[in-house]
Amino acid sequence: MLTKRKSRDEIKKEFESLAFEYMDQLFSTALRLTKNPLDAEDLLQDTLLRAYRFFNKFQPGTNFKAWIFKILTNTFINRYRKQQREPQQVDFEKVEFAYSDDGKASQDRAHQEEIDYRVHEHLFDDKIKDALDRLAEDFRIVVILCDIHGFSYKEIAEIVGVPIGTVMSRLSRGRKQLQKFLEEYAIQEGYIKRKSN
Amino acid sequence: MKLCQELEPLLTAYVDGELLGQENKTVEEHLKQCRHCQKQIEQQSALKKLLRERYRMETTPAHVRARIRRWLSSNQPVPGFLELLGEAFTLHRFKGALALMTLLFFIGYPYLRGVVHPSEQVEGFALGPDQVELKPVEVEGEVLCVDCELLDKANLPHAHDADHRMGIKTPAGKIWNIIPSGKGKALLHNDQLIHKRLRVKGYAYPGGVYLNVERYQKI
Numbered sequence: 340m341l342t343k344r345k346s347r348d349e350i351k352k353e354f355e356s357l358a359f360e361y362m363d364q365l366f367s368t369a370l371r372l373t374k375n376p377l378d379a380e381d382l383l384q385d386t387l388l389r390a391y392r393f394f395n396k397f398q399p400g401t402n403f404k405a406w407i408f409k410i411l412t413n414t415f416i417n418r419y420r421k422q423q424r425e426p427q428q429v430d431f432e433k434v435e436f437a438y439s440d441d442g443k444a445s446q447d448r449a450h451q452e453e454i455d456y457r458v459h460e461h462l463f464d465d466k467i468k469d470a471l472d473r474l475a476e477d478f479r480i481v482v483i484l485c486d487i488h489g490f491s492y493k494e495i496a497e498i499v500g501v502p503i504g505t506v507m508s509r510l511s512r513g514r515k516q517l518q519k520f521l522e523e524y525a526i527q528e529g530y531i532k533r534k535s536n
Numbered sequence: 537m538k539l540c541q542e543l544e545p546l547l548t549a550y551v552d553g554e555l556l557g558q559e560n561k562t563v564e565e566h567l568k569q570c571r572h573c574q575k576q577i578e579q580q581s582a583l584k585k586l587l588r589e590r591y592r593m594e595t596t597p598a599h600v601r602a603r604i605r606r607w608l609s610s611n612q613p614v615p616g617f618l619e620l621l622g623e624a625f626t627l628h629r630f631k632g633a634l635a636l637m638t639l640l641f642f643i644g645y646p647y648l649r650g651v652v653h654p655s656e657q658v659e660g661f662a663l664g665p666d667q668v669e670l671k672p673v674e675v676e677g678e679v680l681c682v683d684c685e686l687l688d689k690a691n692l693p694h695a696h697d698a699d700h701r702m703g704i705k706t707p708a709g710k711i712w713n714i715i716p717s718g719k720g721k722a723l724l725h726n727d728q729l730i731h732k733r734l735r736v737k738g739y740a741y742p743g744g745v746y747l748n749v750e751r752y753q754k755i
């Protein structure tokens with residue numbers, strides 16, 4: 340089948356409508372990744388600039404959202420991550436391992452089971468963002484892609500460039516951390532009390 | 537409890553509806569007899585629900601939207617070099633696009649950014665007959681009054697009848713003029729900045745003598 344080559348104007352219109360459709364989602368994600376409004380603006384613009392340059396090669400009907408999120412993630416990882424210094428980066432694998440070796444683990448579990456998980460509903464929306472921002476970057480990316488943007492594991496694996504098994508374990512640990520942070524906020528704000536109190 | 541720990545990633549995938557066949561069965565069998573893991577599932581589902589329902593998307597600032605609209609309507613060309621590379625690939629699916637993206641990323645990244653070294657990468661513009669590309673650049677250098685500097689160098693007397701007009705002089709001696717738009721305006725007539733070192737991000741005009749400033753910071 341012969342398809343007519345699209346004119347520059349048609350391509351531009353198409354790109355513009357898609358770009359603006361996903362803009363807030365992209366900007367939100369950029370902000371969660373960079374944690375800084377100015378860098379988020381830059382990241383969004385770089386992403387759109389690059390996406391536009393490749394857009395004439397993009398096949399309509401395929402997964403635009405996954406495609407442009409991949410560009411966003413790549414741009415972030417290659418550019419902004421290098422600039423940022425994150426001294427608070429912790430190896431969570433080791434932390435969790437250390438935890439499960441003393442008696443604290445079972446104590447924590449008991450504590451966790453006692454907490455009503457619905458306490459989250461009382462938390463301010465900002466606290467959800469704070470908690471997300473506290474996650475280690477690798478975890479934060481997969482949690483955002485899965486739980487906020489609804490990507491499948493397969494899509495996330497392509498976007499982030501890791502195997503599906505890695506997506507799964509990062510999500511598992513990411514959600515655990517997030518749960519813990521949200522509980523901390525809930526305790527601070529007095530919605531729930533620790534057992535020991 | 538050992539089993540529970542091993543099952544943890546699977547529980548996550550179970551919550552997301554990503555398990556099929558045997559793995560799904562394994563989890564369901566285990567859940568029938570393990571309250572701890574049931575609780576895990578409930579917690580994760582609640583967390584997922586929370587994020588889906590309560591996470592408010594940020595709104596893209598109006599000035600950013602406006603800038604993107606302006607940029608899209610300014611008819612910028614795709615650089616010839618990328619076009620050529622792009623032609624070498626037929627991109628019928630996501631995967632192909634990703635492969636190309638990754639390849640181009642490594643090859644074309646410095647070119648795309650226009651930042652190889654933060655100084656003189658501006659020669660050789662690809663100018664079409666009716667198109668101009670503003671090339672993103674990052675420039676580091678000292679702020680000085682362009683007029684004073686040039687008149688001094690030429691041993692000519694300089695009596696300003698207007699303000700000093702700031703520009704950036706790179707360590708290599710290249711002088712950038714500042715376009716009086718947006719952030720540039722703030723830089724252009726600010727005597728306080730004189731002799732300070734700045735890192736400036738913006739767009740180089742063709743020929744590379746004029747700089748449209750997007751952001752700057754003292755270094």
Ligand SMILES: [Zn+2]
Nearest residue numbers: 540570572573
């Ligand atoms: Zn269990």
Ligand SMILES: [Zn+2]
Nearest residue numbers: 681683684700
């Ligand atoms: Zn002067």
